[in-house]
Amino acid sequence: MPKYLHIVLATGLRQEFTYLPLATSDSVPAPAVGLRVRVAFGRSERVGLIVGMGDNTTFDANKIKPILGYLDTTALLPPALWQLGLWAAEYYQYPTGDALMHLLPAKLRRDKPNQLIQLNWQLADIEPDFGRAHKQKALWQQLQSLAPAFNLDQLQKQNIKPSQLKPFIEKQWLSTSQPQPQAVSLQLSQSPLDLNEEQAAVVSHLASAHHCFSCHLINGVTGSGKTEVYLQAMAQMLTTGQRILLLVPEIGLTPQLLQRLDARFNNRVLALHSGLTEHQRLNAWQQANLGQADIIIGTRSALFTPIPKLGLIIIDEEHDQAYKQQEGFRYHGRDLAIKRAADARIPIVLGSATPSLESLANVSRGRFQQWLLTQRAGGASKQRYEVIDLRNQPQQAGISLQLQDMVGIQLELGHQVLLMLNRRGFAPSLQCQSCGQTAQCPACDANMTLHRRPPRLHCHHCEHQQSVYLHCPQCNSHQLKPLGQGTERTEEQLQSLFPNTPVYRIDRDSTRNKGSLEAMLAQVHAGGPCLLLGTQMLAKGHHFPKVTLAAILDADASLFSSDFRGPEKLAQLLVQTAGRAGRENIPGTAVIQTYQADHPTIDLLVTKGYNAFAQQELASRQQSGLPPLGHMALFHAQAKDANHAFTLLNWLAQQIQDPTLADLTRSLLMFGPMPAFMARRAHFYRAQLQLQHPHRKQLQQLLQQLCTRLDEHPGARKIRWSLDIDPQELG
Ligand SMILES: [Zn+2]
Numbered sequence: 001m002p003k004y005l006h007i008v009l010a011t012g013l014r015q016e017f018t019y020l021p022l023a024t025s026d027s028v029p030a031p032a033v034g035l036r037v038r039v040a041f042g043r044s045e046r047v048g049l050i051v052g053m054g055d056n057t058t059f060d061a062n063k064i065k066p067i068l069g070y071l072d073t074t075a076l077l078p079p080a081l082w083q084l085g086l087w088a089a090e091y092y093q094y095p096t097g098d099a100l101m102h103l104l105p106a107k108l109r110r111d112k113p114n115q116l117i118q119l120n121w122q123l124a125d126i127e128p129d130f131g132r133a134h135k136q137k138a139l140w141q142q143l144q145s146l147a148p149a150f151n152l153d154q155l156q157k158q159n160i161k162p163s164q165l166k167p168f169i170e171k172q173w174l175s176t177s178q179p180q181p182q183a184v185s186l187q188l189s190q191s192p193l194d195l196n197e198e199q200a201a202v203v204s205h206l207a208s209a210h211h212c213f214s215c216h217l218i219n220g221v222t223g224s225g226k227t228e229v230y231l232q233a234m235a236q237m238l239t240t241g242q243r244i245l246l247l248v249p250e251i252g253l254t255p256q257l258l259q260r261l262d263a264r265f266n267n268r269v270l271a272l273h274s275g276l277t278e279h280q281r282l283n284a285w286q287q288a289n290l291g292q293a294d295i296i297i298g299t300r301s302a303l304f305t306p307i308p309k310l311g312l313i314i315i316d317e318e319h320d321q322a323y324k325q326q327e328g329f330r331y332h333g334r335d336l337a338i339k340r341a342a343d344a345r346i347p348i349v350l351g352s353a354t355p356s357l358e359s360l361a362n363v364s365r366g367r368f369q370q371w372l373l374t375q376r377a378g379g380a381s382k383q384r385y386e387v388i389d390l391r392n393q394p395q396q397a398g399i400s401l402q403l404q405d406m407v408g409i410q411l412e413l414g415h416q417v418l419l420m421l422n423r424r425g426f427a428p429s430l431q432c433q434s435c436g437q438t439a440q441c442p443a444c445d446a447n448m449t450l451h452r453r454p455p456r457l458h459c460h461h462c463e464h465q466q467s468v469y470l471h472c473p474q475c476n477s478h479q480l481k482p483l484g485q486g487t488e489r490t491e492e493q494l495q496s497l498f499p500n501t502p503v504y505r506i507d508r509d510s511t512r513n514k515g516s517l518e519a520m521l522a523q524v525h526a527g528g529p530c531l532l533l534g535t536q537m538l539a540k541g542h543h544f545p546k547v548t549l550a551a552i553l554d555a556d557a558s559l560f561s562s563d564f565r566g567p568e569k570l571a572q573l574l575v576q577t578a579g580r581a582g583r584e585n586i587p588g589t590a591v592i593q594t595y596q597a598d599h600p601t602i603d604l605l606v607t608k609g610y611n612a613f614a615q616q617e618l619a620s621r622q623q624s625g626l627p628p629l630g631h632m633a634l635f636h637a638q639a640k641d642a643n644h645a646f647t648l649l650n651w652l653a654q655q656i657q658d659p660t661l662a663d664l665t666r667s668l669l670m671f672g673p674m675p676a677f678m679a680r681r682a683h684f685y686r687a688q689l690q691l692q693h694p695h696r697k698q699l700q701q702l703l704q705q706l707c708t709r710l711d712e713h714p715g716a717r718k719i720r721w722s723l724d725i726d727p728q729e730l731g
C-alpha cells in the first residue's frame with residue numbers, strides 16, 4: 001500500500017495534488033493509477049484521477065488529507081488511451097487533469113459510477129393474463145416482435161424506454177443479463193462495387209498492411225469513390241477479427257455515409273457524435289469499450305473511444321477544420337488519431353479531394369504514402385470550370401445575368417443546380433443611408449447580421465440578438481437598407497427569378513430543427529429540377545447525382561483573408577463545391593463568380609487543379625517558415641480592460657527575451673503582441689502573441705517554460721489566457 005496518492009483534477013491547474021489513500025477493505029479497493037477518486041478541494045468536493053502513487057512527498061505530510069472515496073475499482077481507460085491522454089496534455093501544454101477528464105464521457109467526469117446501462121433482456125416463454133391492463137398488454141405484444149431476447153438499441157428503435165419494462169421484470173416475465181462481447185466477423189449484406197485500378201491498388205495494399213503502423217493519404221478527386229475504398233478496406237479488417245474507427249467532420253452532414261455503412265454491413269455499427277445526450281453517449285462509450293460494436297463512426301472526440309482489437313482508423317475529409325478543437329483543449333483530432341495508430345501499430349487512412357497542406361508535406365517527407373484517385377467513379381466526366389468576372393457583369397442580388405442564364409438552361413433540361421454562398425442570414429449588415437453607419441454588435445467589433453426569418457439583428461460571433469431598428473441609432477434616419485447578400489436574401493431572389501422551381505436553402509438556420517436537413521435532402525434526391533442554395537455545409541461530402549451546375553456566388557470573401565491559411569481554405573471550398581457538379585453520366589460545370597478573375601489562386605485552381613495549387617502554396621509557406629514547414633504557437637489573452645491583455649503578453653514577450661532561454665529562442669520568430677483580428681468579442685478585448693520556430697522540439701521546450709512562468713505569474717491569474725499549438729485559425 002503506497003503512502004501517498006498523486007492526483008490530478010480538472011481545475012485548469014497544471015499541478016498534481018497529494019492525498020492519502022483509504023485503508024483497503026472488502027468494500028474499499030486497492031488504489032491504482034487510472035482510478036477516479038472523490039477528494040475535498042478547497043471548500044468543494046471534486047472528482048480526480050490517480051496519476052501516480054509513492055511513499056515520498058514534498059508537501060508537509062501533516063497537512064495531507066485522505067481522499068473521500070474511490071469511484072471505480074479498475075481503471076476506466078485502457079493503458080493505450082491513458083498514455084495518449086498524457087502525451088496530448090504534454091504536447092498541447094494543457095493541464096493533465098483537464099486533458100484526461102476530456103477523454104471520458106461527460107457523465108464520468110462527475111461523481112457518477114461507471115455502472116453499465118447496457119443490458120440484454122430475455123422474454124419468458126409465457127402468455128400472461130393482463131386482465132384490464134390494456135397498455136401493458138400492448139407493450140408485451142410489441143416486445144414479442146423482439147423475442148426471444150433484445151438489447152437497448154432494439155428497444156429504442158421501438159420507442160420503448162427501459163423504465164417501462166420494470167413491471168415485467170418484477171413479475172419475472174423478463175430477465176436481464178449483461179451483454180457479452182462477440183467475436184468480430186464480416187457480415188456483408190450488400191456486395192461490394194467493382195473497383196477501378198487505382199482504387200484496387202489501395203485496397204490490396206491495405207490488405208497487407210495489417211498489424212503495423214503506416215499512414216496512407218487517399219488523394220482522390222470528388223466522386224472518385226474514396227468511400228468504396230474505405231468500405232472494402234474495412235471489410236478486409238473485419239475478416240481478421242479487428243475493429244474499425246471511422247472519423248468524420250460532422251455526422252449530421254453525412255447521413256449518406258451512415259446509410260452506406262448500414263447497407264453494406266450487417267455488422268454492429270455505433271455512431272458517436274455531439275447530438276447524443278450524455279446518457280446515450282455514456283452508453284455508446286460502454287458498448288464500444290465492451291467490444292459490442294465492430295465499426296465505430298464518430299466526430300472528433302470519438303477518437304478517444306476505447307475500442308478493443310482496433311485494427312484500422314480512417315479519417316474522412318481529413319482537411320476539414322472541424323477536426324481541430326478551437327477552444328479549451330485545442331487538440332487536432334487528425335494528428336492525435338495518427339499518434340493513436342502509431343502507438344497501436346495499426347494502419348491509418350486519411351482521405352480527401354483537397355488534402356491539407358500538412359498531409360501533403362508529410363507525403364513529400366516520405367512519412368505518408370499517397371494514393372491518387374484521378375478517375376471519377378462510374379465514368380462521370382470531370383467538371384469544367386467557368387470564371388465569371390463580376391466587374392463587367394450586371395447582377396441582381398449577387399447573381400450575375402450570365403449565371404442566371406446558365407441556371408435557367410440547366411433547370412429547363414430537368415437538372416439540378418447548386419449555389420454556394422458562405423454567409424447565412426438575409427444580409428451581412430443593415431446600413432443607414434444617411435450617415436453610412438452599419439449595425440454594430442454592442443459586445444464585438446463586428447457587424448450584426450440581418451435575419452428575416454425571424455426578423456432580428458444577430459451577431460454570429462457572440463450570439464447577441466436584438467430586434468431590427470426602425471431608425472438609425474446614430475442620426476435617427478429611417479433610411480435603413482440591408483447591406484450585401486446572405487442566403488435568405490439570395491433565396492428570395494432565386495424564388496422570384498425561378499418561380500416554378502423549388503429552392504432548398506441549406507444553412508445552420510434552416511437545418512436547426514432535427515430532421516429538417518434529411519427532409520430537404522430527400523426532396524433533392526427525389527431528382528426533380530431544383531435549386532440548392534447553401535453555405536459551406538453544402539460542400540461537405542454530400543453526393544448530389546443530379547446536380548450539373550455548381551456555382552460559388554462570392555469567391556472573394558476569403559481571398560483577402562489575413563490568415564495565412566486563407567488561400568488553402570478558399571481552394572478547398574472552391575474545389576469541394578465544384579466537385580458537387582456532374583457526378584453521374586452528365587458532365588458538370590463549376591462557376592466561380594469573382595471581382596478578382598485574374599487572381600493567381602483562382603487561375604491556378606481552374607487551369608491546373610488543387611494539387612498544383614497546393615505545391616505552390618507549400619513552396620510559399622516554406623519561404624516564410626510557416627506551417628507545415630515551420631511550427632507555430634499562438635498565445636491568446638483576453639480581458640474586459642483593453643490594456644490588461646496586452647500587459648500580460650508584453651510581460652510574456654519579455655520572458656522570451658530572457659538570456660537563459662537563448663538556446664531555445666535563437667531561431668524563433670515572434671509577432672506581436674498584437675490585437676486579434678477581432679479585437680473585441682463578447683465584451684472581451686483580445687490580444688495575441690504569435691511564435692514561429694523551425695524546430696518542433698525547441699519550440700515545445702520553450703512553450704513549457706513559458707507556461708510554467710505564466711502559472712507562477714500573479715498577473716496571469718486575472719486574465720484569461722490560452723495557448724494554441726499548431727493553430728488552424730489566427731485570431
Ligand atoms: Zn444614420
Ligand SMILES: [Zn+2]
Pocket residue numbers: 441442443444446459460461462463464681682
Ligand atoms: Zn457580438
